[in-house]
Amino acid sequence: MNLHTYIESFDITLTNAVVALLAAALSFVLMQGAVSITRKRLGALSDERAHRPLAEVLRKTLARTSGLAIAVTAALVGLSVLDLPEPWNGRVAHLWFFTLGIQIALYLHRAVTVGIHQYVRLNGRSGAAPTFTVAHTLMRWLLQTIVWVIFGLTLLANLGINVTTFVASLGIGGIAIALAVQTVLGDLLASLSIAADKPFEVGDFVSVGGNAGTIEHVGLKTTRIRALGGEQIVIANAEMLRQTVFNFKRMNTRRILFSLRVNPTTPVELAEQVPERLRAIVEKNEIARFDRAHLKTVDPNWLEYEVVYIMQDANYNRYMDVQQAINFDAMRLFEELGISTGPRPQPLLVRELQDQPRPATDSDAEADDGAGALRHFAH
Missing domain, CATH: 3.30.70.100 (Alpha-Beta Plaits)
Structure with missing residues (x-):
């Protein structure tokens, strides 16, 4: 079968082809224009509104719009106008899912990065540069990995591949790993909780469990505190969250x-x-x-x-x-x-003893023996 015969098998007339091309071109112009106008409107907002978290996330997320994805989507719109025979009709449906899915995954990937950046900036100290800890990086990586894993599994399911067994095996393996590294995993989750809730930050002076000092480092497993005496105190993150933390840095009065x-x-x-x-x-x-x-x-x-x-x-x-x-x-x-800060004078009772014979003691007996010896020597 030559190419001409293969194309004729689709039964596409010239009119249908022109309509499909016009639909694809119009779709490309409309989508590209909508994205450009939306980005310009977000960019034209005042500085005060542009720094609002939602506006900032939308503006930077839309910047991740792929021109290739717009072109492929426009082409798919044109192909949808045509009455394609099987299996091409099904293939176009799968291509629709892949194109839109990967663009949504790109949006979510970017939104996670921008969202965590905004969270750190809004919850950090005013006027100070955002400080990203290892927990923030881990949280961003974890969320982005979840986005792409869900997209991959959904894509496989859309292609007709049974992913139920694979998902079940992942669940069983996850439980086994969690039981094996229970302590380490507890500290890891505690570090994520510290990064999200921010009960303390690097540089805060805290008192926890009878130990007081300045937070030097919040890691994935431990938090390090520099005590007043100069020594470094290392406390597990899970232990930090189990105890009451007094944060003196956040005192206003x-x-x-x-x-x-x-x-x-x-x-x-x-x-x-x-x-x-x-x-x-x-x-x-x-x-x-x-x-x-x-x-x-x-x-x-x-x-x-x-x-x-x-x-x-x-x-x-x-x-x-x-x-x-x-x-x-x-x-x-x-x-x-003329007010004295001294205590009330305490009276001291002294009782004078009457003259009376003093009872003899061992020292008196020794003295008498010594005197008798001297008298004997004198004689």
Whole structure:
């Protein structure tokens, strides 16, 4: 069979061929124009809207549109106009699935990359460059792999290949591997949870399980903390999530409560002046917001004042500077008012013993023996 005879077997007239070519050309122009207009509209958005996560994902995902995929889709539109005999009709249907499927997979592949980038940027520190950890890279790779595996299995099923047994074997193999590496897999999933939920980041000062320090590295299996003493603490990721983590880096304010004790013999007139004077001392500091000051305890041994203020800056060194200044001013205040901070004098009862014979002891007996020996030697 020569080529002319083979083409005639499709029973395609010249009119049908022209209509198919026009349909393909029109489809190509419409699809290419729609993609171009959509990209231009997204690019013309204001800077504020362009940085919204959804707009950014759409804009960068559409940039992955394949010109070859548009051309093949337009050709398939033209072929669909024709009444093709079997098996070509079925082959065109499979080609439709392959072309659209691979373009959708490309879109999803790009959307995963852009989406994770946007998530890291939005959940990171303001003004700082996005920091990608190993967990973020692993999460991106895992999601992209899932996209392509699903596309491959769906394509095989569309071609008539039975993939049920293959999927079942993958499930059984996955269970066996999960049981064999249960601990490692637990830490791996914990690292993904840390990357997604972000309870802490590199550079945060945290306290967990009685250990305090700065987060140095969050890996796939462990998190490394640099302690205040300089040593490095290595904790498994799963263990980190099982314990309560105190993240001091994310403190915006710091509530301070401290007490001052004075002598209980302080006159009431002077004791009444102390709370207001302490308030004035606290309010002298711009970054300290006064909350309250009260005489909390009246005890036979002391009078106790309780003072509470809010530090507008969570920095620990600045808090200590302010607390030190308040303590010095409080000492000057008590000195000015003549209030003693010493405890109540404790009476000491001394009982004078009456003159009476002292009971003899072993040392006295030894002394008498020594004196007798001296007298004997003198004689």
